[in-house]
Amino acid sequence: MTGPYTNFMKMKKWSGNETIAPQDLSSNFEKLDDDLANRGINVKWFGAVGDGVTDDTAAFQAAMAACAKRYKLFMPAGDYRIRQTIENNSRGMYGVAPFVDSKHQGTRLIWDPIDKTTDLLPCIRIQDGGIKAVFEDFSVHGVVDYNSKQLGTWVDKALFEQNLYEAFGVGAAAIEIAGSSNPIFRNIATSKVKVGQLLNNMNGHISSYDCMWNGFIGVYCRNNSGDYFFQGGTITGAFTGVLLGTKLAAGHRGGFSALIHRTHLGFSPYAIYQTIDGGLEDYNKAPTVLGLSGIYMNAQFEQCGEAAIKLLPKSTTSNIRIFGFGFTWSVTSYSNTSSGWEYALPDDLKPPSEKQQYAAWFGTVSTPATFTDDLGKLKKSTAPGAVGSAYIDTLTGDRESDLSGLSIADTVIRRKVTPLYKSVDLQARMQEREHRALMPVSAPNLLRNPEVLSNWTVANGSISLVTTDQVPIPISNEMKQVIGNNPAILKVTPDGTEYPSLRIKFNAQTLPFHGDANRNLAMQYFILETEYTNASDYMSIGRIAAQNGEYIFNDAAAWRDKGWKHLRGREMASKTGLLYEFSIGFIPKKGETYIAGVMVTWDHIGSYSPYPHHYVAGPLEIGGQGLILTDSVTNSRYQLTIRNGNLQITPV
Incomplete structure (x- = not known):
């Protein structure tokens, strides 16, 4: 190697093991070539020993001062004992490896601070000169043997149960990133410190x-x-x-x-x-x-x-x-x-x-x-x-x-x-909302009773009611939970040429049904299709028709597996609240299709009911305090009770 770097070293008669005074090195920075800029400032030039015993803090601080935010700091292999925080003044720090084993000695900083009372005191604080600076190939090891088995040594149980940081005892940090610095770390290792990397910068x-x-x-x-x-x-x-x-x-x-x-x-x-x-x-x-x-x-x-x-x-x-x-x-x-x-x-x-x-x-x-x-x-x-x-x-x-x-x-x-x-x-x-066993009092069904055939309009086919022993695939356990053990089941028989469709009106004397604008609707039904000849024959759509050509739950379900399918639509709303009908279209034009448990409700899917009022699938028992009813003409309220087998009506 020739040039000012070589000449400078010859002038100082540097053998590689000698110490160079910081002022001498600083005064000759202009003689350093790109090789020094690339390789950085060596901490051993300033007296660092790296034997794990000698306090190398002063040498690191002097080397950092020489870096002058222009050069990197190089740490040869060794164990450098550090007793006070090193404030970064470099363009990065690097060693030869972050480990020490039986065959390879790496670069390791032993962080043994004099100050044991300041929480999160870092071995290295990167605050100045840390814009995209690279720190790599070294490790920072503290002196406290933290371990999970003995956490009670460092954690206050009462404060821990309050989720307070104060539960953790005072301890040191390996590297703190502060101020406006945003460094890059590569192949760094930390251990035996309270915090390895302390993220404390502003950007x-x-x-x-x-x-x-x-x-x-x-x-x-x-x-x-x-x-x-x-x-x-x-x-x-x-x-x-x-x-x-x-x-x-x-x-x-x-x-x-x-x-x-x-x-x-x-x-x-x-x-x-x-x-x-x-x-x-x-x-x-x-x-x-x-x-x-x-x-x-x-x-x-x-x-x-x-x-x-x-x-x-x-x-x-x-x-x-x-x-x-x-x-x-x-x-x-x-x-x-x-x-x-x-x-x-x-x-x-x-x-x-x-x-x-x-x-x-x-x-x-x-x-x-x-x-x-x-x-x-x-x-x-x-x-x-x-x-x-x-x-x-x-x-x-x-x-x-x-x-x-x-x-x-x-x-x-x-x-x-x-x-x-x-x-x-x-x-x-959310299926538990639908189970009769868990929600025995059902929500009202907004549709006209779907278990009455005359309430349905069918195109391109016919419909009939069948029982559970007349379906080709038994109803599932889920169906039993949601719609009961013996539900009414619609059987749709296509005419063989076109896709059948079913329509059922909302429960109102005159349509449209006047509901609440932007109030959520929910719908569900079970469907079993038996013909799987081609893709176009196993697509069914269930949707709600509302005012102004608005359609809600335009659900398309591809039929890839045989068996009953539970179709649901949750929490979409009509902009107007004016509702007309619920329909199921694109029913296969070959083979029978079976449908059960058709229901549309406000807000959430609830336990199935075919009726437009709250419904209890099993017996309802009311205790001795009786039942209170309101007179539909006078709005007067009455309490109904049974006493000695006699019905008592008492104004309340």
Whole structure:
């Protein structure tokens, strides 16, 4: 090598092991060529030893000063003991590898701060000179052996049960990103610190490639400025992989917005956990805080000891897309050995009877939300206290969502505030409304009694009533639950040349039926088609005709499997509320078609009834307090009771 760089080294008689004073190096920066700019400033030029014992803090600080926001900082292989925070002044830091093993020595910073009382004191704070600066190929190791089995050492149970950040003891951070910096991390590893990566900057745009963020907490999003990217590697912690809070910043409280791709989460009690870190009083006053948003692709939630996701009840998760969870449960207790994967909350923080109640806890989920099962679903634990796969406090929004990845049959949704259900899984989730066993008092059917043949108009065929023993395929258990064991069944016989259609009017003396404008309607029916000769012969459409040519529930159902099909339409509304008829068209022109349980109701699908009034399928018993009726002429109210076998009518 020739040029000013070589001449400068000859002038200083530098052998590679000597120390060069910072002022000498600074005074000769103009002599350094592109090789120095590319390779950076070597911390050993400033006296760093890297033996794991010597305090190398001063050498790092001097080297950082020499970087002058123009050069990178190079750290040869070694264990560099650091006692005070290193403020970044470089264009990035790099070592030779983030590990030390029996064959390869890497670059490792041993973070042993003098100050043990300041929470989240970082080994490296990237605040200045960190615009797109790259930090790669080194590790930061603390001196506290955090582990899941002994979490009670660092977690206050009473404060933990209140979801307060103060529950976690004071501890150090490996790397803090602050100010306006937005660095890039590659092949970084952290361990034995309270927080591996502390997200605390003002403009997000932080990227991480193939890093291993670990500690008591892997990544803590303390100041959510959004747009975080993680690809490859792992995010884990003795308590949680990702921690998000409720701190007020940029006009919102808390949250975590990230694109996470091909990254392993879990191997912790929680993969993602939310805490109240902006103060309990502020949280109690706030109407809502942010939850999760972003995209998770091939992000695997593995070996979760208590839950994959645990968000606060006030959190709102929106614009979230998780394409499968790759989820597995950890065991719920610890063995005498430490060789197995054991990440449960210890018994002193959570009693065995309450462990693993849900794999995910959400506050409000705002649609559209996507939780697919591409990479596997969440699943209910086999622990004694298990309740379901996921818990959603409130489901809200007006757009379609896919909740299949939550294992919707085991998902608990406390309340729904949304005008649209289209997803098959959401429809299945609401089926309990339709079961007579669970809702014995049915809603009124808005149609004229569909079990009376004369109420139907048929084209291109004929209809008749048949019993359950006259259908080619027995009615299903679902049908028995929804419409009873012996429903009236319509048999449609086509004329053999055209597609039959059926129409039935709404129950009104004169049409149109006057309902409420923009009030939701719901419809359902069961249908069995017996001819499958070609695609055009197994398509049926059920729809409601309203004023001004408006059609609601233009449902088309392709017949790919034999058997009864349950068709439903939920929560679409007529703009005028003026309704005419319900029709089923494109019935196959070959073979018989069977239809049962036709019903249109306001608001929600309810237990089936053919009648235009509330109906009870079985006996109704009224206790000794009697029944109150209103006189239709005088509007006077009377109480009906039975006393000694005699009917008593008493004004009330």
